[in-house]
Amino acid sequence: MVLTGAGISKDSGIPTFRGKDGWYKNHPPEELATPMAFNKNPVLVWEWYNYRRKIILSASPNEAHYKIAELEKYFPCFLLVTQNVDSLHRKAGSTKIVELHGNIFRTRCTNCSIEFYEDYRIFKDDELPPKCPHCGGILRPSVVWYGESLNRDDMEQAFSFANKADLILVVGTSGIVYPAAMLPYIVKSHGGIVVEINPDTTPISEIADLKIKDSAKSAFSKLNFDLKS
Numbered sequence: 001m002v003l004t005g006a007g008i009s010k011d012s013g014i015p016t017f018r019g020k021d022g023w024y025k026n027h028p029p030e031e032l033a034t035p036m037a038f039n040k041n042p043v044l045v046w047e048w049y050n051y052r053r054k055i056i057l058s059a060s061p062n063e064a065h066y067k068i069a070e071l072e073k074y075f076p077c078f079l080l081v082t083q084n085v086d087s088l089h090r091k092a093g094s095t096k097i098v099e100l101h102g103n104i105f106r107t108r109c110t111n112c113s114i115e116f117y118e119d120y121r122i123f124k125d126d127e128l129p130p131k132c133p134h135c136g137g138i139l140r141p142s143v144v145w146y147g148e149s150l151n152r153d154d155m156e157q158a159f160s161f162a163n164k165a166d167l168i169l170v171v172g173t174s175g176i177v178y179p180a181a182m183l184p185y186i187v188k189s190h191g192g193i194v195v196e197i198n199p200d201t202t203p204i205s206e207i208a209d210l211k212i213k214d215s216a217k218s219a220f221s222k223l224n225f226d227l228k229s
């Protein structure tokens with residue numbers, strides 16, 4: 001099992017939330033990625049999402065995304081759980097994947113709940129906040145914000161997999177966003193192995209059986225799989 005966070009996409013040019021670049025117009029993400037922030041100022045939140053969509057559209061997967069996509073071919077029982085909303089794992093070829101926090105190119109109506117997936121959509125300034133073509137309600141990014149519940153099926157898939165996983169590879173996550181951060185603890189609790197790849201120390205480091213203190217791109221570049229063995 002693999003759990004990834006924003007750190008894996010940093011080498012693809014997408015800022016993390018907690019790094020020094022992870023700020024937008026002096027608003028910390030915890031103040032923008034919330035239902036309250038959206039109710040208060042949907043235009044500001046949409047400007048931030050447009051800005052992030054633009055960065056993500058110009059980014060490509062790196063060695064770490066590609067190697068993880070390869071891993072699923074080696075293990076018949078495999079699951080990638082990502083907290084990222086950037087699609088880079090899918091672009092790299094991963095198919096056994098749960099996007100726990102949604103996808104940045106999905107949009108949902110706050111009134112009738114209809115969902116749209118528009119791969120390349122950047123809304124124009126005068127379209128903000130965008131309106132639902134069906135009912136005229138305000139559209140919101142269909143991602144999981146702080147304080148919101150995760151999709152039930154995604155949760156169920158990730159947590160039941162962690163309950164039987166022999167090993168979890170934890171890559172580029174601060175380990176402080178719950179419930180995603182529980183997954184390594186669940187694997188550990190039934191005797192599974194925890195491997196962490198992160199240049200910094202996180203709460204997960206304390207329970208890691210193996211800690212690779214390196215960037216995801218560099219660590220995965222050194223991993224070579226032998227297809228025949």
Ligand code: NAD
Pocket residue numbers: 004005006007008009010011014015016017018019083084085086101171172173174175176177197198199200202214215216217
């Ligand atoms: P985070 O920003 O809280 O933490 C990033 C972690 O990555 C840190 O522990 C940092 O030490 C580590 N890191 C930094 N550079 C790295 C590198 N080159 N290689 C490996 N690790 C590196 O991110 P999080 O834990 O994913 O949680 C924050 C929330 O942010 C999530 O809910 C996620 O949905 C959202 N987010 C997503 C994206 C994305 O989709 N790319 C980007 C920013 C934030």
Ligand code: ZN
Pocket residue numbers: 109110111112113114132133134135136137
């Ligand atoms: Zn609607």
